[in-house]
Amino acid sequence: MLQSVAERLLLLVILLAALTGCGSSDDSQDAISILNVSYDATRELYREVNAEFAAQWRRETGQILTIKQSHGGSGSQARAVIDGLPADVVTLALAYDINSIHRNGKRLAPNWQTRFPRDSSPYTSTIVFLVRAGNPKNIRDWPDLGRADVEVVTPNPKTSGGARWNYLAAWGAVLYRELGGDWSKLDDPAATEEVAAAQAAAREFVTGIYARAPVLDSGARGATNTFVQRNIGDVLLAWENEALLALETLGHDHVEIVVPTVSILAQPPVAVVDTVVDRRGTRQVAEAYLRFLYTPTGQELAAKHYFRPTDPEVLARHRDKFIELELFTIQTAFGGWDKAHETHFADGAIFDQITGVRR
């Protein structure tokens, strides 16, 4: 009896091995594959982009292209690439994460952001408000978030890329109002006092938001679930694409979107990872893949998945979806990602100081 059990187990193992053996594809000359390492919010977008581009690549070159896809929090995905995840291209949530791939291990050139048009950001997004259906707290614009009776849901900027955009959007919106929309004052020595007052007002506003925040989730999807599924808080600060997706998938009868008058221009950047494409010989296809995102087809797909196209013509066709508002970049309001990180999110920087008040 024992022997028959052993024999059966052996047979099972052989069967399983055979089963898995069938699954592995052979490396013929006409087949090529690349790996796109991306962040959470782009899953739906790249599923379609990949199918479309693979078909086009086959028509043009005859090669069968497989695009493998990995998603996760932007920061941890960058960490994985630094540790050796062989990404041919990275399409992350913020330039800071791609900068850190350069800093730790030099896997791509320092000038990566100038290699593709428009700061290497084929599509953009912004930060908007998601409120309960009917907008019971009557939240219209940023100042309403400073009210004592309004609880704001936002993830933790220490762990979430989206949360950093939220934080900087809130901060920048106050600067914009206090400076009367004139960003040049930030660099104007004559306006030093006015700028200092504006920064102090921004700090007070942001401190209030985090003091009243009921929870700080670790990621953007987690915060969306806190707001929508667990019914916590009055307003969710969210990527416009996440807010529109949540609205589509979870229903219009629960939540609605409020677009503020001014917000940050969120630019999720893309880059080719030099060391990987040179080793694997995939530079040509990887660059073509990223350039495809800028074509009208790629731009239409971005719009379909709620990212703002950067091609003005395509954007004009989707104006009903993407409401016009005043947008400022991280460069104009904060002097770029590295500086913003140092001032606001590094250990002991402003975010630590203002949340320390709460403890």
Place this chain on the structure above:
Amino acid sequence: MAIGADKEMLAELARRPGRDTLTSAIVKGAFITVSLLFLAALLFAPLITVFATALEKGFDVYISSFKDSDTLAAIRLTLTVAAIVVPLNTIFGIAAAWAIGKFEFRGKSVLITLIDLPIAVSPVISGLIYVLLFGIHGWFGLWLQENDISIIYAVPGIVLATLFVTFPYVARELIPLMEQLGNDEEEAAITLGAGGLMTFFHVTLPKIRWGLVYGVILCNARAMGEFGAVSVVSGHIRGLTTTMPLHVEILYNEYNFVSAFAVASLLTLLAVVTLVIKTFVEWRGYRKR
């Protein structure tokens, strides 16, 4: 006289179902009720939720969630990992238990402690040690890259991490059994002229088989269900390096609740089957003794 009275009283107490036994009946009932309520709230309710959500949109939708190629790939990867890990750890477990149970040697207690290590450390650490070893900045990272070998963010890394985490299960099950059974029968077999292999297959294996089956089942369940360690070394490449538990998380994050719970229900079924086999094995083992 006094002693006799005491004896009588004790005998009387033993015979009569008094107040003490009544209290203990209430206590017994209370304990059973509390345990059952606890089980119902913490175990059965979530179990039912898994299947209810999976079948929310009907059986056809449930079945069609398994037709997705990424889901199939995740199931296939999980089976592959288990098919590699479980036999290896079975061989290791028998060898370790044999060494510990049948021989005396220096450093034996150190070996026993080391076998327990994977249970003691957090799975995240188990994954990170492989990143530190085989990552591009790790000890072997550059050499691996020059020779075009991928370990982490590929199937070998997932197998290694799972191997590490499920290391102790077979060994822990067999060590007490081997120690308890002693060497007498093996010594008799060898005296009668049996070789090492023959002694193992005809004397030792039949004695330990139920313990072995039990260990293998637990090892398999953990190998298929491991999330933390695998998550660290996986790289989350869809259809390539996502196992079933990782795929459940991915589907859930994509608002694809039915598919997420459908795959989860498969893992739950595995757990239920494991429990049934475990009960059967315990019952068989008990009856044999």
